Amino acid sequence: MPTVSMTVNGKKVTADVEARTLLVHYLRENLGLTGTHVGCDTSQCGACVVHIDGESVKSCTQLAAQCEGANITTIEGLAQGEKLHPMQEAFRENHALQCGFCTPGMVMSAIDLVKKNKSPSEREIREWLEGNLCRCTGYHNIVKAIAATAQSMRA
Amino acid sequence: MATNGIGASVRRVEDFRFLTGRGTYTDDINRPNQLHAQILRSPHAHAKIKKIDAAKALAAPGVVAVFTGADVEKDQLGGLPCGWLVTDRHGKPMVEPPHPMLVKDVVRHVGDQVAVVIAETRAQARDAAELVKVQYEERPAAASLADAVKKGAAQVWEQASGNLCYDWALGDAAVVDAAFKRAAKVAKVDIVNNRLIPNAMEPRAAIGDYDMAKGTYNLYTTSQNPHVIRLLMAAFVLKVPEHKVRVYAPDVGGGFGSKIYHYAEEAIVTWASRKIGRPVKWTAERSESFTSDAHGRDHLTDAEVALDKDGKFLAMRVKTVANMGAYLSTFAPCIPTYLYALLLAGTYTTPAIFCEVKAIFTHTVPVDAYRGAGRPEATYVVERLVDEAAKVTGLDAAEIRRRNFIPRDAFPYQTPVVVQYDSGDYQSTLDIALKTADYAGFEKRRAEAAKRASCAGIGLSTYIEACGIAPSAVVGSVGARAGLYESGLVRVHPTGSVTILTGSHSHGQGHETTFAQLAAERLGVDIANVEVVHGDTDKIPFGMGTYGSRSLAVGGSALVKAMDKIVAKGKKIAAHLLEAAEADIEFKDGVFQVVGTDKKKTLVEISGAAYVPHNYPIAQLEPGLEEQAFYDPTNFTFPGGCHVAEVEIDRDTGVVSVVSFVAVDDVGRVINPMIVEGQVHGGVAQGLGQALLEGCVYDNKSGQLVTGSYMDYTMPRAGDLPPLKVSTHNTLCTHNPLGVKGVGEVGAIGSPAAIMNAVHNAVAPLGIGHVDMPATPERVWRALNSAPKAAE
Numbered sequence: 001m002p003t004v005s006m007t008v009n010g011k012k013v014t015a016d017v018e019a020r021t022l023l024v025h026y027l028r029e030n031l032g033l034t035g036t037h038v039g040c041d042t043s044q045c046g047a048c049v050v051h052i053d054g055e056s057v058k059s060c061t062q063l064a065a066q067c068e069g070a071n072i073t074t075i076e077g078l079a080q081g082e083k084l085h086p087m088q089e090a091f092r093e094n095h096a097l098q099c100g101f102c103t104p105g106m107v108m109s110a111i112d113l114v115k116k117n118k119s120p121s122e123r124e125i126r127e128w129l130e131g132n133l134c135r136c137t138g139y140h141n142i143v144k145a146i147a148a149t150a151q152s153m154r155a
Numbered sequence: 156m157a158t159n160g161i162g163a164s165v166r167r168v169e170d171f172r173f174l175t176g177r178g179t180y181t182d183d184i185n186r187p188n189q190l191h192a193q194i195l196r197s198p199h200a201h202a203k204i205k206k207i208d209a210a211k212a213l214a215a216p217g218v219v220a221v222f223t224g225a226d227v228e229k230d231q232l233g234g235l236p237c238g239w240l241v242t243d244r245h246g247k248p249m250v251e252p253p254h255p256m257l258v259k260d261v262v263r264h265v266g267d268q269v270a271v272v273i274a275e276t277r278a279q280a281r282d283a284a285e286l287v288k289v290q291y292e293e294r295p296a297a298a299s300l301a302d303a304v305k306k307g308a309a310q311v312w313e314q315a316s317g318n319l320c321y322d323w324a325l326g327d328a329a330v331v332d333a334a335f336k337r338a339a340k341v342a343k344v345d346i347v348n349n350r351l352i353p354n355a356m357e358p359r360a361a362i363g364d365y366d367m368a369k370g371t372y373n374l375y376t377t378s379q380n381p382h383v384i385r386l387l388m389a390a391f392v393l394k395v396p397e398h399k400v401r402v403y404a405p406d407v408g409g410g411f412g413s414k415i416y417h418y419a420e421e422a423i424v425t426w427a428s429r430k431i432g433r434p435v436k437w438t439a440e441r442s443e444s445f446t447s448d449a450h451g452r453d454h455l456t457d458a459e460v461a462l463d464k465d466g467k468f469l470a471m472r473v474k475t476v477a478n479m480g481a482y483l484s485t486f487a488p489c490i491p492t493y494l495y496a497l498l499l500a501g502t503y504t505t506p507a508i509f510c511e512v513k514a515i516f517t518h519t520v521p522v523d524a525y526r527g528a529g530r531p532e533a534t535y536v537v538e539r540l541v542d543e544a545a546k547v548t549g550l551d552a553a554e555i556r557r558r559n560f561i562p563r564d565a566f567p568y569q570t571p572v573v574v575q576y577d578s579g580d581y582q583s584t585l586d587i588a589l590k591t592a593d594y595a596g597f598e599k600r601r602a603e604a605a606k607r608a609s610c611a612g613i614g615l616s617t618y619i620e621a622c623g624i625a626p627s628a629v630v631g632s633v634g635a636r637a638g639l640y641e642s643g644l645v646r647v648h649p650t651g652s653v654t655i656l657t658g659s660h661s662h663g664q665g666h667e668t669t670f671a672q673l674a675a676e677r678l679g680v681d682i683a684n685v686e687v688v689h690g691d692t693d694k695i696p697f698g699m700g701t702y703g704s705r706s707l708a709v710g711g712s713a714l715v716k717a718m719d720k721i722v723a724k725g726k727k728i729a730a731h732l733l734e735a736a737e738a739d740i741e742f743k744d745g746v747f748q749v750v751g752t753d754k755k756k757t758l759v760e761i762s763g764a765a766y767v768p769h770n771y772p773i774a775q776l777e778p779g780l781e782e783q784a785f786y787d788p789t790n791f792t793f794p795g796g797c798h799v800a801e802v803e804i805d806r807d808t809g810v811v812s813v814v815s816f817v818a819v820d821d822v823g824r825v826i827n828p829m830i831v832e833g834q835v836h837g838g839v840a841q842g843l844g845q846a847l848l849e850g851c852v853y854d855n856k857s858g859q860l861v862t863g864s865y866m867d868y869t870m871p872r873a874g875d876l877p878p879l880k881v882s883t884h885n886t887l888c889t890h891n892p893l894g895v896k897g898v899g900e901v902g903a904i905g906s907p908a909a910i911m912n913a914v915h916n917a918v919a920p921l922g923i924g925h926v927d928m929p930a931t932p933e934r935v936w937r938a939l940n941s942a943p944k945a946a947e
Contacts, residue, residue, distance in 0.1 A: 015357040018278070020278070020466075021554070025876075028183075033176065034176070034180075034182075035175070035176015035177065035178075036176065036181035037356075037357070037408075038358075039356045039357065039358065039408075039441065040184070040864070040865050041440045041441045041442055041864070042441065042864045042865050042866050044864075044865035044866065044870075045356065045441075045865060069825035074176065075174075075175065076175065076176040076177070077178035078175070079174075079175050080469075082171075084171075084174060084175070088175065091170070091174055092166055092167070092170045092171070092174060093166065095166075095167065095829045095830065095832075095833045097170060097173055097174065098409075098663035098664070098665070098833060098837060099355070099356065099357065099406075099407065099408045099409040099662055099663030100169070100170075100172075100173025100174075100178050100408065100663070101178075101355075101356040101357040101408030101409060102356045102404065102408075103174060103178065104176050105171050106601040107174065115430060122878070123874075124541075126872075126873040126874040126876075127873075127874055128874065129873035129874070130872055130873070130874060132873075133356060133865070133870050133872065134356065134873075135338070135354055135355055135356050135409050135411070135837070135840075135841070135870070136356075136409055136663045136833075136837045137833060137836055137837050138836035138837045138838075138839055138840030138871075138876055138879060139836075139840065139873040139876055140876070140878060141833060142837065142873070142881050143873060143878075
């Protein structure tokens with residue numbers, strides 16, 4: 001079994017994993033970070049999006065072994081104690097989540113968008129979210145939350 | 156009003172844990188010493204199982220057990236029960252075939268469960284499942300409704316000749332025939348209500364954990380109604396006493412109906428856990444969800460409406476064939492009957508309606524309730540028909556609706572299809588929606604779109620639905636095998652904080668917030684001091700769960716009843732403490748006060764006295780402050796409203812874009828406007844999915860599911876939706892204590908018809924009369940390119 005080391009939410013972790021272990025399974029099953037979700041088996045739904053070295057990536061598309069030396073942030077690594085990240089706060093304020101299952105992937109994806117595009121248009125936000133499925137919200141409030149975060153971060 | 160009470164857009168209590176990755180969904184739970192199950196599913200739509208050889212699988216690394224239908228039979232377990240008995244038009248009960256949790260003899264749809272492989276890890280179970288050798292003898296399949304009703308079609312069940320489950324009818328055919336004879340005009344539609352796959356984002360999962368020391372079965376499951384699962388699994392499948400079973404549905408990632416039903420996997424892991432003596436976990440892969448979660452809709456309908464010379468509806472005749480799939484899922488038989496035909500009056504005064512429904516078995520996944528369940532199908536029939544009626548009479552789509560609306564002063568209104576509407580104001584919701592959508596200015600926008608080689612169209616849907624399901628005696632008289640009340644328990648703690656235990660289940664609806672707002676309003680407690688508990692049969696006395704937009708109307712009403720009892724008891728205690736007559740105590744904003752004096756006690760003081768009864772009317776009153784109530788509604792509730800969709804169709808590609816969507820809904824009293832709007836947004840997205848994107852496709856010959864993944868089944872994405880303009884114009888429900896009607900389903904019920912009416916409105920000038928759902932680019936492109944006036 002290959003040994004893999006990476007930094008997850010600021011903490012160094014090392015483990016022996018089966019070579020076929022996906023990053024998402026490593027996070028959920030080995031590290032107990034169950035905030036990253038599995039919603040499909042074809043890399044379509046985006047519930048498993050995390051940040052690898054600052055980029056949003058579907059963690060079902062990576063083997064854990066590929067992440068040797070990488071710096072990973074999951075949804076659990078965003079808030080400072082009870083203080084939410086501005087994107088999390090905007091999701092709460094704008095009712096951008098209902099069942100919460102797609103939410104971690106949405107938030108991680110959205111943070112990467114506003115990092116890359118400081119003032120995304122409504123259309124750009126909708127297009128960016130192409131890889132994230134939500135069945136509850138109709139996306140309306142998610143788009144609103146992301147636009148609000150971008151605006152507050154510009155202010 | 157308390158600032159966090161009724162009418163306040165309180166931010167949700169549950170959001171913190173979901174936003175920080177600290178929700179607890181079933182797959183997030185792992186029990187000590189747990190094993191993993193992989194279900195071996197049928198690759199065939201219809202086949203006889205000749206032999207199952209599990210020797211190789213049993214020898215594979217980590218494998219602990221393989222169970223098949225033979226083991227189920229040996230342990231004398233029951234099948235999955237159906238909760239509704241429909242009696243046909245001749246008084247004959249529906250054909251009710253067995254539904255085994257593991258199939259022993261004949262598989263009847265792709266995905267049917269044949270064996271379970273249980274191993275130390277998920278990967279080992281999955282690897283070993285591939286080593287189980289099943290010898291099948293393939294048989295011809297009937298995968299579509301059209302094929303299944305043909306003469307000589309493959310039979311799903313021997314006992315269901317012609318694949319007929321039941322042949323049901325409602326209404327007086329002779330009265331309807333007579334009305335058609337004297338009609339000035341008749342409008343007709345011949346429509347498909349496309350089969351959908353619910354696709355809650357959280358795949359189903361279940362963990363069985365048998366506690367040998369206590370002799371209790373614990374089931375963790377993705378359910379909308381854990382008590383119902385406990386009842387069905389304990390009494391009918393495992394045949395063990397109900398009190399020995401705990402069902403826990405923790406955070407559940409969406410349901411939309413698909414998590415109401417008792418599924419085989421729940422019983423399999425619970426049973427297997429006892430057999431092996433270790434917890435057994437199963438989590439669906441999305442591909443399994445596609446072939447094992449109950450699907451929705453799937454109707455073929457011919458309908459016609461008879462009109463007088465002024466465009467008034469005289470009568471309606473509806474003929475529907477509905478797909479049941481291969482087995483009867485928990486609520487399946489009632490969906491195309493009592494949740495469908497009873498809504499065919501819509502918002503109109505149509506005096507006579509006759510509806511015939513044939514339910515048909517096919518070699519496909521069972522079909523059951525999916526958001527709206529029967530009511531989107533009814534709305535689609537009625538609202539498409541009304542637009543056709545507008546066409547044949549030359550009336551405007553809004554005008555023909557106005558002429559036929561039930562007037563706002565006509566409530567309570569008895570329809571010809573059993574139900575009595577309690578309240579509504581269809582004229583106003585229509586007027587507000589038309590204004591918001593700038594209906595009057597549409598023709599100008601149509602002309603502008605034409606300059607861009609686009610066809611623009613506008614469509615209305617002035618829908619009704621019945622929810623707040625349901626009066627037990629009423630549903631019992633038409634075949635329900637359960638009551639449909641709800642239970643609630645309100646516990647005021649010694650220090651005055653409150654725990655609410657509800658039989659409703661939240662899987663996205665925000666009950667932890669809305670129900671806390673009820674306590675804030677009725678008991679004057681800050682919502683920070685209210686906890687809402689749901690989903691655990693060990694904590695909550697009883698529950699029927701969440702579906703049919705019933706949580707607030709039924710579950711909320713039970714809580715109000717329980718809170719009323721708290722206040723009544725509190726008044727007795729206050730009267731004693733304040734040395735006043737009970738009749739002189741009034742309760743407001745958390746304070747018991749002697750009317751006309753400044754003598755008062757807070758709820759905190761009263762609860763303190765109730766739990767420390769030193770100075771207390773102990774001879775007349777028990778200590779403690781905790782009350783339970785059951786609420787059984789006296790009628791359904793009838794949300795309704797108007798949806799207006801505006802579309803543009805690209806002439807070159809056939810792509811339909813919804814450029815504007817307005818919803819003005821009447822949902823009764825609104826507790827949390829923010830949550831109400833969110834519910835409508837989500838429902839509309841699912842309705843848009845049905846209208847334009849989603850369609851479950853089976854290969855007719857092989858019965859293989861063609862749309863078996865997100866690469867093939869088109870889920871609505873952010874880019875498919877416009878910003879939604881959502882508002883309410885409410886009349887109160889007259890028969891529940893809150894005046895609430897329910898909002899969970901309105902979006903999915905009203906919107907498909909509005910969008911499809913807009914599509915038809917857009918292509919009508921080209922001479923195109925009919926486009927089916929989903930109006931995909933391919934389908935629309937073909938219509939555009941074979942249109943009589945396409946060359947223009």
